[in-house]
Amino acid sequence: MSTRHEPTDVVQTHPAPTARPVRGVERTLAGWSNYDRQACQVYRPEKVAELRRVVAGAPQDSVLSRGAGRSYNDAALNGGGGVLLHARLNRLLDFDPASGELKCEAGATFGEIIDFALPRGWFPSVTPGTKFVTVGGAIAADVHGKNHHQDGSFASCVASFRLLTADGRELICSRSQHSDAFWGTLGGMGLTGVVLDARLSLKPAPTAYLAVEHRRAENLDQALDEFAAHDHRFAYSVAWIDCLAKGKALGRSILMRGRHAPLNDLPRELVDSPRELECRRKRSVPFYLPQGLLNRWTVQAFNSLYYRVHRDQRAIVHYDSFFYPLDSVLHWNRIYGRQGFIQYQAAFPVASSRRGVAALLEKLAGLGAASFLAVLKSFGPGNASPLSFSLQGHTLALDLPWRRDLPELMRELDELVLRYDGRTYLAKNPRLSRTAFEAMYPETERFRRIKNELDPQHRFSSSLARRLGLTEAARTAVRAA
């Protein structure tokens, strides 16, 4: 029996002392960019009761939920502390075929949701660029997708979730109930508690395909003008951008915009199975490629070729290749070699975004810092989450192969971003300093207050939280005491 609305919070006592302790194991974990590697005590509960036992009784000072480990930095690391894996807590719990509302455990991935929902005519309302991400991770980082300009970040499709707090309570959080905990947890990087399950609203998807238009823009101005003029016509809109182009070609890009294709737009050969889940075989990068294989020359050659072969065109494209192009290459992070790489993403507010993006591109082009994949997109309005990345304006995402002067370079980039009132994404930037962070996220103090309220002992912590000072007492609270 499923109940559609849980009216009240559940208060459960801690598990019986006779219950067996849950075993942890020391593992060296890394973010997806392989940049930081840290030893953590890892737990993989298979039942909610076990999960509760770990939160209550793991001998480490702090614990942290880790979804699929797809954040690029130390957001899902808890060096020396406990890490909770959600891989076996990934069940679908309830679905309303009339409204498209799905309730699932936090360990469910977007891929698992799509496998279930698409054949029934539904698709995640907001999806990040990989379907290997879990729902819990998507909530923690308040991820965004190619439709942010219309639909906002992941928060906008989260109706409610159940949060296990440090003292063993389970709070049903929504916009109207425990709204501080709701907004603190969305974008809260897992520091408020453990999301057990969530209710998400899916969107109707008549087919597995998207009607996509490609359009080349010769420079940044053209790309941004094109966004401004036509984004409202497309549910999804991003631009692949050539970070190595300089001068008049600075910011030359290919805009890729689309919408879910209705059945009658499909070519004849696809009409018979319009909701085909699989589009092609997965390939894998079986080992780390040699360091330096991707350098400014190889990437420059690739970028020029890529730009030239893309004519302005319309096409019907499978969702897998539109939303998740890199998912078809498993372990693609190994192309950067063992030393890993850096993912960097900055967002600038409307007032300064044109200058901010241009300055960032100039800086990168000047360095010859080869970014294999860089993406530009416009952001719609932000939300009430104190730590959410999204703010109305434009965002630029790119990756940088490891180099000796990377820490210094990162600091320079952060300074540049701040100069244009921008901010960087917490799930990506691995070297953001605490001062820069607080300048970028003016609501940090509000987050600390929510965290202190929910978790005064800081049972939940992460390497990122300690780096950014998120587990410290809120200043206002200290003053009051």
Place this chain on the structure above:
Amino acid sequence: MSEYVLIVGATSSIARQLAGCLARRRTNLILAGRDGDDLARTAADLRLRFDIRVETAAFDALDFDSHAEFFESCASRGAAGLSGVAFCVGLLDEAETAGELSAVRRMIDVNYTSAVSILERAAEYLQKRRRGWICAVSSVAGDRGRQSNYLYGSAKGALSVYLQGLRNRLAPDGVSVITVKPGCVDTAMTFGMDRLPLLASPERVAADMDRGIQRRRSVVYSPWFWRPIMTAIRLIPEPIFQRMKL
């Protein structure tokens, strides 16, 4: 047809995967176990994904007095009754089994006595219907006693012999008995035991189980390579075996 398959110990990771395999073949399920909340979650998941009937039942392996009523109520759930019983209860805890006899006894009761208690009833039931199957998860550890886990191994070995006898008894009635012997499986039971050799995923073991059930095999090693490995280990002469550290 709305026959059910009863999965006992349904919260284990192998059992969960097996439930998925059976559900994919559109089999209605009764999931039995101790953690009612967890069973309800798995049941909801299976109902949603596969559009089958899934019920749950409370089962405590060590509460022997309750077993008769438990099996009775499961067998009478649907009008069509049970077509198969999968027994997936298992307990391995080095720390517990190392010292106290009471813990060892508990381990034996969970792994062996409870299996006999349930499967004797299942056998009687299926024998009357003259069809169906019984499948139980034993272990390669039961094939030869080794110093590293002979207590657990002895319980699983007893289970394997029990199933062998049961198979012999039920063969004339058209009821199959499938013994599954997994090697090391990546479950909560083994998580944290570092560097286990040839670790198999629960998905893999469940798929092997499901295939064994469909083909009415007698003994299924999972993954398959444990069959030659265990054959070799069984063939080592005792004087040599005594000097080995396995």
